[in-house]
Amino acid sequence: xxxxxxxxxxxxxxxxxxxxxxxxxxxxxxxxxxxxxxxxxxxxxxxxxxxxxxxxxxxxxxxxxxxxxxxxxxxxxxxxxxxxxxxxxxxxxxxxxxxxxxxxxxxxxxxxxxxxxxxxxxxxxxxxxxxxxxxxxxxxxxxxxxxxxxxxxxxxxxxxxxxxxxxxxxxxxxxxxxxxxxxxxxxxxxxxxxxxxxxxxxxxxxxxxxxxxxxxxxxxxxxxxxxxxxxxxxxxxxxxxxxxxxxxxxxxxxxxxxxxxxxxxxxxxxxxxxxxxxxxxxxxxxxxxxxxxxxxxxxxxxxxxxxxxxxxxxxxxxxxxxxxxxxxxxxxxxxxxxxxxxxxxxxxxxxxxxxxxxxxxxxxxxxxxxxxxxxxxxxxxxxxxxxxxxxxxxxxxxxxxxxxxxxxxxxxxxxxxxxxxxxxxxxxxxxxxxxxxxxxxxxxxxxxxxxxxxxxxxxxxxxxxxxxxxxxxxxxxxxxxxxxxxxxxxxxxxxxxxxxxxxxxxxxxxxxxxxxxxxxxxxxxxxxxxxxxxxxxxxxxxxxxxxxxxxxxxxxx
Amino acid sequence: xxxxxxxxxxxxxxxxxxxxxxxxxxxxxxxxxxxxxxxxxxxxxxxxxxxxxxxxxxxxxxxxxxxxxxxxxxxxxxxxxxxxxxxxxxxxxxxxxxxxxx
Numbered sequence: 001x002x003x004x005x006x007x008x009x010x011x012x013x014x015x016x017x018x019x020x021x022x023x024x025x026x027x028x029x030x031x032x033x034x035x036x037x038x039x040x041x042x043x044x045x046x047x048x049x050x051x052x053x054x055x056x057x058x059x060x061x062x063x064x065x066x067x068x069x070x071x072x073x074x075x076x077x078x079x080x081x082x083x084x085x086x087x088x089x090x091x092x093x094x095x096x097x098x099x100x101x102x103x104x105x106x107x108x109x110x111x112x113x114x115x116x117x118x119x120x121x122x123x124x125x126x127x128x129x130x131x132x133x134x135x136x137x138x139x140x141x142x143x144x145x146x147x148x149x150x151x152x153x154x155x156x157x158x159x160x161x162x163x164x165x166x167x168x169x170x171x172x173x174x175x176x177x178x179x180x181x182x183x184x185x186x187x188x189x190x191x192x193x194x195x196x197x198x199x200x201x202x203x204x205x206x207x208x209x210x211x212x213x214x215x216x217x218x219x220x221x222x223x224x225x226x227x228x229x230x231x232x233x234x235x236x237x238x239x240x241x242x243x244x245x246x247x248x249x250x251x252x253x254x255x256x257x258x259x260x261x262x263x264x265x266x267x268x269x270x271x272x273x274x275x276x277x278x279x280x281x282x283x284x285x286x287x288x289x290x291x292x293x294x295x296x297x298x299x300x301x302x303x304x305x306x307x308x309x310x311x312x313x314x315x316x317x318x319x320x321x322x323x324x325x326x327x328x329x330x331x332x333x334x335x336x337x338x339x340x341x342x343x344x345x346x347x348x349x350x351x352x353x354x355x356x357x358x359x360x361x362x363x364x365x366x367x368x369x370x371x372x373x374x375x376x377x378x379x380x381x382x383x384x385x386x387x388x389x390x391x392x393x394x395x396x397x398x399x400x401x402x403x404x405x406x407x408x409x410x411x412x413x414x415x416x417x418x419x420x421x422x423x424x425x426x427x428x429x430x431x432x433x434x435x436x437x438x439x440x441x442x443x444x445x446x447x448x449x450x451x452x453x454x455x456x457x458x459x460x461x462x463x464x465x466x467x468x469x470x471x472x473x474x475x476x477x478x479x480x481x482x483x484x485x486x487x488x489x490x491x492x493x494x495x496x497x498x499x500x501x502x503x504x505x506x507x508x509x510x511x512x513x514x515x516x517x518x519x520x521x522x523x524x525x526x527x528x529x530x531x532x533x534x535x536x537x538x539x540x541x542x543x544x545x546x547x548x549x550x551x552x553x554x555x556x557x
Numbered sequence: 558x559x560x561x562x563x564x565x566x567x568x569x570x571x572x573x574x575x576x577x578x579x580x581x582x583x584x585x586x587x588x589x590x591x592x593x594x595x596x597x598x599x600x601x602x603x604x605x606x607x608x609x610x611x612x613x614x615x616x617x618x619x620x621x622x623x624x625x626x627x628x629x630x631x632x633x634x635x636x637x638x639x640x641x642x643x644x645x646x647x648x649x650x651x652x653x654x655x656x657x658x659x
Contacts, residue, residue, distance in 0.1 A: 027569060029612040047616055049639045051571035097570035347645060418635060419643040422616075427638075429645050479633060 001062050001370070002292040004112045011154075012109045015042030015116060018103035019043050028100060040093050040123075044115030045101060048422045054078075054101060055118040056092045056108060060128035060146040060170070061373040061380075063113075065360035068371055070111040073354035078104045081481045083356070085349045086188065087413060089127050089270035089373040089463055090118055094420050103346070116154065117471055121162045121527060123234075129170045129177045130374035133295050134382035136330045140197055142170035142178075142189050144290040145226060151229050159234050161533060163241035164249035166234075167206075170199075170384050174493060179375060181205045181214045181495035184251045185233060197223045203263065204255025205234060207461035211497045212252045215260035217267060223286060225271070228279040229391070232270035236263065296383055301333040304386030306380035318393055319444055321404040326389065335386055337367070338402040339379040339396060341412065342439035348414040349377035360401035364390050376452075377413055378406065408445040409453060409518070410436040413464050416472060417457030418481075424457035426474025426481035428509075431455055434511045439518070448518060451532045454489075467491030467534045470517060472500045472510065483510040487517065487544055488536045499541055502549050520547040559632060561616035562589035563601040564639070565614035572641045574614065576604060582614060585639040586629055591622065 004012070006488060025031040025342040031039075040046075044272055045056040046467045055069070062069075071091055075083045079093040086092055093418075108114060134142040149168055153159060159166070171178040172189040180186025199221045205214025221229050242260065243322050255263050259275035289344060312319035326335040330337045341349050350371045352361075359379055363371045366388040371517055372380035384392055395404040405411045410434060415421065417428030432455055439445060454468030458475075465471030471486035482504035491496030506512045518532075562582075563576040565619070574582035592598045598619060605617035621632040631637045634646035638644060 026612075032612070033615050048644065049635070050573055051566075099569050135619055148649070156648060253604060418638055419645055424635075429643075432647070476634075481634065 001064060002059070008112070009109075009498070012112070012114050012116075013106075015043070015114065016102060016105045016109050016262050019105060023098060023102050026303050038120070040098075043101075043105065044118035045098070046119060046422075047131075048094065048416075048420050049418075050420065052094045052098050052101070052233050054092050054104065054115060055086070055121045056093070056113060057118050057125045058091060058113075059150050060126055060132070060143050061375070062132075063129075063132050063371050063373070064369045065364040065371065067111045067115040067362040068356050068363065069114065070108060072353040072360070073103055074107065075353040075356065077107075079200060082350055082352045084347075084416060085351065085377050087126050087375050087381070087415075088118075088461060089130070089376060089470055090125055090376055091373070092416070094218065094416070111453045111459070119162075120166075121164050121166075122160050123149075123156070123162075123166045123168065126150050126153070126177055127183075127375055128374075129171045129173060130372040130501055131177060131327065131336050131382060132172060132292060132372075133222075134329050134334075134336050135177075136177055136328050137173045139174075140172050140189050140289070141293050141295075142172035143159065144186070144286065144295045145187065145189065145199075145223070146170045147292070148226065148286070149230065155165045158358060159238065161236060162234075162245065163243045164251075166237075166251070168230075176493040176495075177374075177489075179464070179467065179495070182211070182464075182491055183214065183246055184228065186214050186227075187340055192220050193316050199223070199226065201229065201233075202372055203267075204252040204260065205495070206252040207466045208250070209247060209459040209461075210250075210256075211461070211466040212256060213495050214252075215263075216254055216551040217260060217264035224281045224283070224291040225275060226281060228274040228277060229267070229271050231279055232267045235270050236266045240266075243467070250375060274548060290515050294538070296548055298331045298383060298385075301385040301387045303391070304333055305478035308386045308389060318390065318402070320446075321393055321402055322389060324404040325406045326384075329383065331383075333386055333387060335384055336513065337381040337384045337389070337392060338374070338406040339381065339401050340400075340405055341378050342405055342411050343400060343403050344405075344410055344557065345437040347429050348412050348432050351379075355399050355401055358395060358401065362392055362395045364473055376411065378411070404442065405445060407450050407452070409439045409448050410445060411452070412436060413452075413454040413468070415456050415458075415463035417455075417463075421457060421462075423460055424474070425459075425476040426483065428455045428474060430462055431472060431474070431507065431510055432481065432537075435514055438515065439489065440509050447528070449523065449528065449531055451518070452490075453514070464491060465489070466497050467497060469536070472514075474506065477504070481507050483507065483513075485517070485548075487515060487541055488533065491534055503542055503544055516547050517544055520544050523555075526545065558593075558595070558598075560624060561598050561601065561619050562586070562622050562629065563590045563592075563605050563617070564589075564636070565605065565608065565617040568606055568612055568615055571615075575640075576601065576608075579600075580604070580607070586622075586631070589622075589629060591624065593628065 188200040201218040202214035327410035414428040414432040418424040456463035467489040486498030
């Protein structure tokens, strides 16, 4: 993984000391809140309902055991013993004291971590496929490019005061595991007919109150032009993006209002000026960054095949976990392990300090010291020999991390919601817990198959409800919580925005409503191989509306 | 007019606090001073502005409450959760902000 050079160390340490001074001046009253607020946001510090919240960046979701142990240490020393992994592959702490935050950031800096650009109208943490560097279907590892973008965008003077926040995602495979089409810029790493590496470029996707699927504005951008083309997009956005209305300030609105063709024309014109400038990436520089992400040397471990077959036969729970949570690796003797942070009835994305330590131990012993955070709020060990799956599983069982539900109905994404968030209108976590409990039996989950439920506690859509196969949006109506159901969303290579199915449901009725939707699907699918999303795309919303509301199909939401 | 109390978050640690009758910022809603008429509300608002200007608290708001059997209850769920802590158990042995503050 990427290692800081001297410049990086000096820069991050300098920012910590700068923030320490700002906090001291704020606490002494020398600095007023209006002046301080943008400064704390630049350091990932929010004020939520009960306390400050610190969001720590995990660039493209990649970290090592030492860093994970530091995240556990932060949870123990500065928080209440746990953290919440987010849909931007970051981690949030819910209870830090402002006065202690500079110390927390100084501790993070010792393991090359920080919280810069995890908030504010800047380019946020660049996300990537959580299976990067390991997936069998990958054209190339997207992380070197994500790292190049991170370095380029960090405190970039031209792009530090954008009309609104800006999110970039990179995927290296045809199967999109980074939801690139709901990002401001989505980059799909591919090879052209000559075998050269480049990107299909998507612009203007996003969720929030105006969900839009990104438009592809370039089929193939040579890798050398990554920064010049991205700069061209940013310049067009910076010039024309609206600053008069926060709700219309994202680039998706610009793309929508200007039209993708005209935006592409403007970007190409800007690109023509920038191309062949100092922004062109020399091959040697790309290669130098790529060496940081070289895969570990994976020795043949063919004995794992026989071991695995025996272990699976002896332990049905282990067999279920392997089937659900272990994906094929590009090396046939290895697998990619998803560590579910979705225990049945638990809080999606939360991990205690002890659990973080356990994951760090397992990563060090069995997974070449690599850990990933997925945007689906799980952790990943990307390189585990099949021969080591059994001890890894035992370690995860001991830590309460062996739930075999990756991609199933209880693998729910949920934002913090009204239990923590100052912006939320309704709670997300208790709804996720109730659904998880209702559908928790392994047999029932297996029968239902792949089904992604995503829950947001407000229209900002941090819980990605627009791209849930089943999405839930919590709203406040007459002082009470109400949950709108959307169906048919998807955040992969066939991205779609879910449709609101009808009027909302009260908290105590929403789990029943989900069950009606699920039972309707089970009743109409062609066979067990037809997934929920495939069935929905075949039959449309009507059978679900009828099941939920009877023949009076769907009063207004 | 609904009864009202003054709430904010303490600057140094962000903890939710309510203004009590002695003029202190208290971590328990049940100690809050309740304004029941216009002049009292105006006094709360003025106190809040001053406390913000003095850098004691941030995010200062006057909120609606009702008193039921001597217990103060915010009308909005958001404020009830601020007062009582998350509605979920998230760490062993922890039972909400109010319990910690008590």
